[in-house]
Amino acid sequence: MFKLLLKLAVVAVLANAAFHIGAEYVTYIRFRDAIRGAAMFKAKNDTELMTRIMDLADQYDVPLEQENVTISREERRVSVDGWYDKAIEVMPNYEYPWHFNLSLEIVAPPTSVINP
Secondary structure: OHHHHHHHHHHHHHHHHHHHHHHHHHHHHHHHHHHHHHHHHHOOOHHHHHHHHHHHHHHOOOOOOHHHEEEEEEOOEEEEEEEEEEEEEEEOOEEEEEEEEEEEEEEOOOOOOOOO
16 A cells, blocks of 8 residues: 555656646747747847847746847848746755756748838
């Protein structure tokens, strides 16, 4: 009986860790996709894009520091690189600092010019 309880406890701890890590990874994917959308359609310059990225970080509860983000442009190509660390509860009362990298290459759609 003791072995069964021990196995169930181990499974519960692993399931808890997988749930918390998976939830943060889903948040990371959504945050990254929101940055991609902002770079493609909403931001006209680097300052506006940086402001939008920081707003998205607050919205997604991502501890991103502005110093950890770099933005570069080359014609229609926008590169966003950055990183953040977030503590994830992998076991009850134990958090592990998980490192997330942002490395996005976005090609903005061409702006349409209407000839009169």
